[in-house]
Amino acid sequence: MKLTLIGAGPGDPELITLKAVRALGEADVVMYDALVARELLDYCRPDALLVYVGKRKGAYSCTQEEINPLIVHYAQQYGHVVRLKGGDPFVFGRGYEEAEYARQHGLEVDLIPGISSSYAVPAMAGVPLTSRGVSESFWVVTGTTKDGELSNDLQLAAQSTATVVILMGIHQLPKIAGLFAGVGKADLPVAIIQNGTTLDERVVFGRVSDIVERVEQEGISNPAVIVVGEVVGLRANASATPFVGSQLRPSTISTNTSTRS
Known part of the structure; x- marks a missing residue:
């Protein structure tokens, strides 16, 4: 069971790292945020499960308290979960919270930084x-x-x-x-x-x-x-x-x- 936290960059889909693109192509599940360019999902496997968990003012999707256990759930069910977040996960991205929750529940955690907005x-x-x-x-x-x-x-x-x-x-x-x-x-x-x-x-x-x-x-x-x-x-x-x-x-x-x- 594995979680890979990926920074998708500031908005332009070309401002993502090669390492991130490779990880997207290996993921069984990709949980992505509101500010992630949808073009990046083309790098995912055709059979990958894509789950939108964006949080935008005035539009409800998932709270952070709901996202954390979902990561563990999908990892247990499918294996490798990619958490695709706008910007850099460790710059006001709550990436550390998600990484620690995953570690506490037995997941291997990897981080691929992104270009911060x-x-x-x-x-x-x-x-x-x-x-x-x-x-x-x-x-x-x-x-x-x-x-x-x-x-x-x-x-x-x-x-x-x-x-x-x-x-x-x-x-x-x-x-x-x-x-x-x-x-x-x-x-x-x-x-x-x-x-x-x-x-x-x-x-x-x-x-x-x-x-x-x-x-x-x-x-x-x-x-x-x-x-x-x-x-x-x-x-x-x-x-x-x-x-x-x-x-x-x-x-x-x-x-x-x-x-x-």
């Missing part, structure tokens, strides 16, 4: 997280804790000179903007990137003082990555468009998953 999405939109003379480091912070509150780390991040990347925070944007404004950073540049690395990508630039209004005007929603810092100004002031690669989403991998999901 925290840095890939800004990069493909032309926003560097560090740049010599502008930013020497960056924070990656969740926008909402398990209690529905802002992370205490965000207060510390806002007071630093580092770039701040906030995941799952679009619904907390007014509070986030207020926090940065409260430490004297109302003029700090901000980028909000929705559906990053895909054909549906949308980017809104602004400053802490006006980003909430801009996001409301554009109708930006999750999944979105928030980037706050002087590096955003490098992209916002540049004449170049985002990198050409970001305009080639998704890949041309053929799809035939309509009857399998």
Whole structure:
């Protein structure tokens, strides 16, 4: 009995590792999340069982408490389960919880990291997280804790000179903007990137003082990555468009998953 946790990357189906593709082709069962590109399911065996366990706001599928025992159930019944998760399983992906639960129930566990949206999405939109003379480091912070509150780390991040990347925070944007404004950073540049690395990508630039209004005007929603810092100004002031690669989403991998999901 085996569980393989796979990071599917930030959205573009071509941003997945060769090792992950090989594991998908070996799996008996693939349990996949909402933000996973459906084209990736083409790498699965024709006889593999594909199970959707996505969690999206306003659309119920499975809670984490339901997913954990399902992993064990399918491993006991079929053998090799792949858990296909967006981004990287160990970056706000609850991968550790699933791995530990599986180990405690006798499963062999393997991890195949994925490209995290925290840095890939800004990069493909032309926003560097560090740049010599502008930013020497960056924070990656969740926008909402398990209690529905802002992370205490965000207060510390806002007071630093580092770039701040906030995941799952679009619904907390007014509070986030207020926090940065409260430490004297109302003029700090901000980028909000929705559906990053895909054909549906949308980017809104602004400053802490006006980003909430801009996001409301554009109708930006999750999944979105928030980037706050002087590096955003490098992209916002540049004449170049985002990198050409970001305009080639998704890949041309053929799809035939309509009857399998």
